[in-house]
Amino acid sequence: MEDTIVHAKSPGSALDSTSRYAETRSPNEDPSLPSRLSFVHDQSSRPITLRFEDLAYAIKSQSGEDHNHSLQNSNSNSTRTLLNGVSGVVRPGEMLAMLGPSGSGKTTLITALAGRLPGKILGSITYSGQPFTNSIKRKTGFVAQDDVLYPHLTVIETLSYAALLRLPKNLTREEKIQQAEIIITELGLTTCRDSIVGGPLIRGVSGGERKRVSIGQEMLVNPSLLLLDEPTSGLDSTTALRIIATLKGLARGGRSVVTTIHQPSSRLYWMFDKVVVLSDGCPIYSGQTGQVMEYFSSIGHVPGFNFVNPADFLLDLANDVSPTRNQDEHPQDNQRRLDSIEDRNSIKQFLISSYRTNLQQLVKDDIHQHVYDTNPMIQETSHTRSKIKRILFICWLLYSLNSP
Numbered sequence: 328m329e330d331t332i333v334h335a336k337s338p339g340s341a342l343d344s345t346s347r348y349a350e351t352r353s354p355n356e357d358p359s360l361p362s363r364l365s366f367v368h369d370q371s372s373r374p375i376t377l378r379f380e381d382l383a384y385a386i387k388s389q390s391g392e393d394h395n396h397s398l399q400n401s402n403s404n405s406t407r408t409l410l411n412g413v414s415g416v417v418r419p420g421e422m423l424a425m426l427g428p429s430g431s432g433k434t435t436l437i438t439a440l441a442g443r444l445p446g447k448i449l450g451s452i453t454y455s456g457q458p459f460t461n462s463i464k465r466k467t468g469f470v471a472q473d474d475v476l477y478p479h480l481t482v483i484e485t486l487s488y489a490a491l492l493r494l495p496k497n498l499t500r501e502e503k504i505q506q507a508e509i510i511i512t513e514l515g516l517t518t519c520r521d522s523i524v525g526g527p528l529i530r531g532v533s534g535g536e537r538k539r540v541s542i543g544q545e546m547l548v549n550p551s552l553l554l555l556d557e558p559t560s561g562l563d564s565t566t567a568l569r570i571i572a573t574l575k576g577l578a579r580g581g582r583s584v585v586t587t588i589h590q591p592s593s594r595l596y597w598m599f600d601k602v603v604v605l606s607d608g609c610p611i612y613s614g615q616t617g618q619v620m621e622y623f624s625s626i627g628h629v630p631g632f633n634f635v636n637p638a639d640f641l642l643d644l645a646n647d648v649s650p651t652r653n654q655d656e657h658p659q660d661n662q663r664r665l666d667s668i669e670d671r672n673s674i675k676q677f678l679i680s681s682y683r684t685n686l687q688q689l690v691k692d693d694i695h696q697h698v699y700d701t702n703p704m705i706q707e708t709s710h711t712r713s714k715i716k717r718i719l720f721i722c723w724l725l726y727s728l729n730s731p
């Protein structure tokens with residue numbers, strides 16, 4: 328098990344809006360995982376800032392559905408709320424993880440952000456200030472949990488056809504196929520390069536390999552916004568780390584990356600810049616990954632151990648289980664406390680209301696802050712351009728004043 332040391336910081340400072348967005352890079356970032364994709368370190372020329380605010384989504388539920396979920400059925404007996412008051416922002420250069428227990432609404436949220444959720448979504452989702460349009464769709468890559476691939480094509484055929492169909496016309500056929508080959512190496516698909524992809528009725532590559540082919544298809548087109556539902560499920564930890572490192576490379580090149588993720592190791596967790604934690608469709612945290620422990624300790628939830636994977640800690644909390652343990656408490660008493668439905672519901676209610684009281688407004692302030700709309704390198708370029716413009720204007724003014 329990979330663990331990381333939790334450095335307790337002063338309670339309350341997580342709520343300080345000026346410090347919240349200070350750079351908090353992972354202590355475990357692994358620069359030894361370089362990417363060979365030719366575009367990975369290129370700048371995205373069309374950066375997208377994704378903002379979502381107060382998202383709420385409900386579906387009509389069948390009568391007789393589980394009514395123990397009081398939160399989910401709070402509106403009426405015939406509707407079920409899948410998302411409630413979810414907000415966040417992902418800027419170019421950032422990678423955001425959505426964490427939460429199974430059924431907490433991660434897929435619903437990422438599908439909404441990809442513009443593919445049917446029905447009415449309350450709240451707002453904007454892409455650099457614009458609504459979802461065909462142009463945004465072209466700049467967005469979406470890897471669904473259940474991917475659709477042609478079962479009879481081999482891995483190299485699938486990626487080569489995708490490259491030939493989707494890469495720009497200014498690349499030659501050979502260059503496009505070379506990109507497909509690079510993707511195969513990058514995603515560790517060399518051994519199954521010539522195997523058929525397969526499907527429910529035809530045996531083909533493994534589930535994890537299929538997932539990597541789907542990711543590769545979207546990576547090929549170099550999207551400005553990349554949304555992935557469970558890109559690491561079914562993968563061993565080294566492959567998972569490699570995929571997330573590749574996604575991080577894409578983000579660092581000025582793209583915005585959002586992914587749902589199940590049970591990441593602490594090493595994976597620290598590779599993300601931001602995290603949204605959902606419990607029954609409600610956020611209990613949205614913000615920088617590096618400030619999670621600080622925030623929860625400020626509201627009285629400190630892990631019972633000195634060494635803890637923050638993702639495990641968050642999933643325990645989102646599952647209504649407080650991993651907080653009194654030093655003197657007997658393990659059996661602790662288990663009894665965790666099993667108590669009353670305690671568990673009150674933990675969930677407390678975390679949801681704490682988010683609303685302490686974090687919601689800060690998240691909204693961050694959403695409406697426009698200073699980080701482009702990545703630093705792009706900002707630098709535009710600063711240089713405006714400086715040149717100013718100098719030219721002064722030269723022109725001096726010339727006009729001096730000319731007869």
Ligand SMILES: Nc1ncnc2c1ncn2[C@@H]1O[C@H](COP(=O)(O)OP(=O)(O)OP(=O)(O)O)[C@@H](O)[C@H]1O
Nearest residue numbers: 386409427428429430431432433434435436587589
């Ligand atoms: N169309 C639908 N009809 C009925 N229930 C739905 C529908 N879509 C989602 N749900 C329910 O909404 C809840 C959230 O689903 P969602 O797939 O978003 O969860 P998740 O966090 O992605 O779960 P997992 O990690 O298991 O994939 C689940 O309880 C699911 O059963």
